[in-house]
Every structure is written in C-alpha cells, then in structure tokens.
Amino acid sequence: MSQPAAYVITRPRLAEWVGKLIGRAQVIAPRRAQGGDVAYDIVETPDQVAWDYSTSINPLKRFLFPQGDELLRWQRAGDDGLQLEPTYDETDRIFLAVRSCDLSGVLFLDRVFSREPEDVYYMTRRQHSTLISLTCSEPVEDCFCVCADAGPFLETGFDLQLTALSDDYLVEVGTEKGQELINQAEGLFAPAPDELIQARRDLEKEVEARFAEHKSYFAAALRKVTFDRVPDELWEEMADRCLECGGCSFVCPTCTCFLTADWQSEGEGHRDRLWDSCLYSCYTLEASGHNPRAQRRDRVKARFFHKLSYQFAKELETHGCVGCGRCIATCLGSNDMPTVTARIRRGAI
Ligand code: SF4
Ligand code: SF4
Secondary structure: OOOEEEEEHHHHHHHHHHHHHHOOOOOEEEEEEEEHHHHEEEOOOOHOOOOOOOOOOOOOOHOOOOOOEEEEEEEEEEEOOEEEOOOOOOOOEEEEEEEHHHHHHHHHHHHHHHOOOOOOHHHHHHHHHEEEEOOHHHHHOEEEEOOOOOOOOOOOOOOOEEEOOOOEEEEEOOOOOHHHHHHOOOOEEEOOOHHHHHHHHHHHHHHHHHHOOOOOOOHHHHHHHHHHOOOOHHHHHHHHHHHOOOOHHOOOOOOOOOEEEEEEEEEEEEEEEEEOOOOOOOOOOOOOOOOOOOOOOHHHHHHHHHHHHHHHHHHHOOOOOOOOOHHHHHHOOOOHHHHHHHHHHOOOO
C-alpha cells in the first residue's frame, strides 16, 4: 500500500516528536535569543523551539557553510614530507521549523556548491542534513518571498513541510528521507484528512493575497542589469551610500564569497575558509597589486550583477535573492534588494 503524502500531528505530540529528533541528531531551530530576537540555533529541549516566530535574524548558511571553517590540517612528516588530512563535518543535522525563504536559500547554496568542481565540505554537510520547513501565515513588513518565488509555502525542496492549522500541524512529505522520519515516529502522526489538506490550500491563497503588497521589481532589474542599461551615476550613488561593512553579504542566505587563510606553528597547521564580501576593497585585490574592482562603484555593480543578471540566473536557475528582507534591516545605506531593484527600474534615485 502506498504511503500518504500528508499527515497530521497534534501540538502536544509535536513536542514529543521534537524530543525524539533531538535524541537522534543535532537539531537546529528558531530559538529566542537575548533582546527578543529569534535566531536559528541548536536546541537541546523541545520547549526551546520558537514556533510562533516571524523571521530569524540569521540565515541557515552558517551551519552548512560556516563563517570560519577548517578545511584541512597538515603536519610535517620527516624532513621533506607533509601529511594532509581534510576535515569533513559528518554531523547529522535536522533543520526544524525553518522559514520557506531560508529553505530556498539552502537550495540556492546547493546549486552553487554542487557545480563542478563540487564543494566537498558543503556537500558532506548537506548529505547529513534534513530540512523541515514551516510555512508562513503572517507576512512581516520586510518580507517579499512571493516576488522571489521562495515562499510563503513551498511545493518542493523540503524533506517535510509543516503548516500550523488551529490545534494541529499538517505535515507534507517531500522526500523519502522525510517519510522515513514519519515512519520512525511510532504513532505520533496520522494520515491527514481531506478537510485539513483543503484548509492548507485555502490558507496558502489567503496568505499570498496578504503578501500581495510586498514588491521587488526583479524582472525589470534583471533586464537592465543583464544588458548593462543601469546608468553609471546610479551605481556611483549607491556606492556613495555603502559603508563597506559587509553586513548585506553576511546576513544574506545566498551570498557565498569566501577567502582561505593558513595558520601554522611548530610543524603543523590548518587551512580555514572564512566568509568574505565582494564589497570589500581587498576581495579582488591580486598579488600583483592590481585590483580589477578598485572602485566601490564597480563592486556594488558586481554584487547586483551576481544577484540579478540573466547570465547568473541561467546558470543557477534562479536569481540570487529569496526575499528574506534581511538586507533591508541591515544596510545603513539603503542598498537593500527592494530599494535597489526599484531604483534600477526607474533608472534613477
Ligand atoms: S550592508 Fe549596505 S553599507 Fe554594508 S556593505 Fe552592504 S551595501 Fe554596503
Ligand atoms: S538580497 Fe537581501 S532580501 Fe535577498 S536574499 Fe539576500 S538578504 Fe535576503
């Protein structure tokens, strides 16, 4: 008999299930931090999961592509030899109750890091990851995932997708891995009745209508950026507003700039990968001293070319924004995605 694609779980049983997940893997979920913010973090008990959150201040990328990541260790072996040992992270992780935009951000990273030559460090972590998303029913001011086709509900990409419906959660199965989690949960889930599946569909329509006011002009911006029809003065003006803090890169679920650094002492050492930002002047500085993007204007332009051009969208099958809105909250110069796409569309400030 084929298994149902949707299940229902009550709230008390949900807590029991989370307890079981915590016993099986490292569980990363929205967790209330000091000051009332919510951040994705490791949870040790089911009551630490902030089910009623709107968005988290950080994306998931630091768990899959950490800000500082040891890639390999080396040791001198004999007079001339060197022993190298790569450092792979094979921790089993379950990402629980992640918002659709953040799950879409992980799918974007998958495309970036699975290109040849595949990034074995990222891919190892992904092979050991399970993605359980939580649909959104309350759009917040800065979110525009509907414009980016990255939420508030997803059709694919998740292992399981949860939707809160009155006292129950509807659980949609996206993959065999997700189905396996349900099968291991011994009686906590029941097949979802048709009315509940219909209620989820109705909720999606209702929520999308509420998101309708949230706009980002991706189509117009994509055309203009691709064909280099953005006036230089506009890039110049945006560059004047940029403080080169790198905040937009670090909070963005789809930004992947990095550098590598070597550390050594007494015949041994390690090579690490560290987050970087294409807005930093040193990012493209070459050993010769030449910098192809010495002007900040060129760096701002390059950032949005990577995010919005057809050349990159074709390669990665989407543009580089999932509409999470974090750059709106972060950028002191208002070089956030909705503002920049609106300016590009107008061709003026
Ligand atoms: S957050 Fe704003 S000011 Fe900071 S680097 Fe990004 S564009 Fe520049
Ligand atoms: S560009 Fe801004 S809104 Fe888009 S994914 Fe990055 S941080 Fe989120």
